Amino acid sequence: MADEADKQIGAEASPREPAAPKPPGYFEGESMTRRRAFTIAAQGLGGIAGAAIVLPAVGFAVAPIFHRGDEHWETIGAVGDFVSDTYRQITFTETEGVGKIGETTAYVRKGAKELGENPGEIIALSNRCAHLGCPVRYVEAAANFICPCHGGVYDFEGKRIGGPPVRPLDRFQTRIRGKQVELGPRYSVTSQLEPVRARDPGQFTGGIWEYLYPPRPSTFPPPGS
């Protein structure tokens, strides 16, 4: 309809001064033509329909970034099982509901007075290397943690003393219920052993790095915060 109208009007207009074609429904002072209004409306409705499908799907896929699970605490033994001058290797469940792959290893000891720690507290170091996540091993003779993959070395406190790791070993929150020791969520530490939220291996902690590797909403707040 509109096309025919355009043609008729175009044919009537003289070639010298092409008059503005007046489509059906035209009125003085209109801000847009009927055709343009319908185009915008159709595209807008299509966009809304598309967004109604795409946005929930994307949100569904992205939601885990913002979701924090429940805190999981696991009893690992009596307080008397642990000493302050060496570590006990404990395997416990960090992620629930996925079987063996949810398990991780912690090196657990009592606080040592000579290191300025409270003798009553329990310290649990993760065996996850801060370089790329390989499992480190505590070497009794050297009182060091050594990573088999790329030669990362950590001292007794878990501070890096050699190799490519970017920060000390991660830790687990600990608490004592009755006489039983319980391990909780993971957290990371800065080079000064100040607790921060858990970071993935390879990410620096402390100072400006807290902005370059921001804390993730999926991790738990560190102890003492």
Add this chain to the structure above:
Amino acid sequence: MKLDSLIPAPLRKPPKPGQGSGPTGPAPADLKTSPPERPSDAERATGRAKETPHDVLAWVDQRTGAAGFLTGLLYRKVPKGTNWFYTLGSATLFAFITQAVTGVFLAMFYTPSTSDAYASIAHINNDVFLGSFVHGMHKWGSSVMVILVFLHMGRVFFFGAYKYPRELNWVIGVVLLILTLAMAFTGYLLPFDQRSFWASTVAFNITGTGPVIGPYLADFLRAGPEIGATTLSRFYSIHMLLIPGAIIALIGAHLYLVVKLGTTAPPWLRAAKPKTAAPASQLDAGAEGNGAAAGR
């Protein structure tokens, strides 16, 4: 010519200009003195039966116009000097088809759950008839595909085939390269053995070292702060639904542009010389000059 007669008429090579199918052979005899023999019913039936495939194709062609597209695709010109290096793209496509087919059959037995994935792969390898063979084709074929993609890319680069007007095809090819690597990455976790688990762990941690968005990207890939139940199914979905669809669509665009733009001649071929004959005197002079140069 004999082969050509086997191809249904709509798909036959179109004649070159000036070589049309005009009347050839002896002129028809006088119909009055020697009337044509009427074919028997049996002859007509066999003749019609022979025509059936042609008729079917013609029926489809009339409704789709596919024959013009297909003859254009199958009889397109390729430049002089086209050689075996030009088959690397087809080889990559073949590798992809192999991956798709074997992947479909692996999916019939595979269970994407953290508790059952390893057992289902072991079942495929140990119990299913030809299971280890199909799994092996998929596993080694993935490396073959990555290698072929890079060889194809090298051919295009060193032959200068990425230049105008084929830049967009190069870009599509690079996206296909990235998608192929993403397939290799996501597929690596699926057997869910120690190698898969630790390789993916390292990959997540490398992802996490990207500044600012890296930690969130790692969380997105893992679907959480640690590898969990959702990680495997997420990788499975990406590996067999998301990326294959994108790859198929982009391969379509890639091939369309190859057919549309044609391929390039290898760089060592000079452009054809103009066919106008040079004056004889110039030719002689050139020959003498060369001889003199050689004599010195």
